[in-house]
Amino acid sequence: MKKVKSCGFLIIHRERQQFLLLKHHHRYDFPKGHVELGESDLECAFRELQEETGITKEQVNADGFSCDINYTTRYKRFGNRKVHKTVVIFLGWLKKDVDICVTEHPSFEWCPWPNKRKFTEKNIVKVLEKVEDYLH
Structure with missing residues (x-):
């Protein structure tokens, strides 16, 4: 089975107690x-963060935490074949307010942190749980 790997960030705005998600159509x-x-x-x-949101490496403190979802x-x-996907998500803290400029998605949303919302996306739930365990 082919293997695919993606990497990204869970960005938290510490002062506003919110985290960033990109909205796709569904x-x-x-x-x-x-x-x-x-x-x-x-x-x-970091490259994907800047490409998709406009947030630069200099605007984020990456604290060394990451988690893998497989x-x-x-x-x-x-060709619609099955692949094994690994997603590596790093934890990043915004240093200050930033303007978000989405380029590859319809929009974005700042969600309350810690998360109280029930997401249907299993990968989001897994990452949020792992980060909450790490922070506590």
Whole structure:
């Protein structure tokens, strides 16, 4: 089975006690994307964060925490074949207010932190649980 890897960030605005999600047409997700050749996981996460939101590396404190989510899914780009996907999500804290400029998604949303909302996206739930365990 083909393997695919994406990396991204759970961005928390400490002062406002909110975290950032990107809105797709029918779901939410973290800013993330596929690792490019020769790129580390963290480099990929920072590149995708800037490409998808306009948030730069200099505007974020990455505290070293990351978590992996693994699952099987189908990819259109691979003829709708099943692939094993690993998603690495880093925890990042905004240093100050930023203007979000979404480029690849219809919009974004700041959600209350800690999370009290019930998300249907299993990967979001898993990441939020792991981060909450790490912070407590």
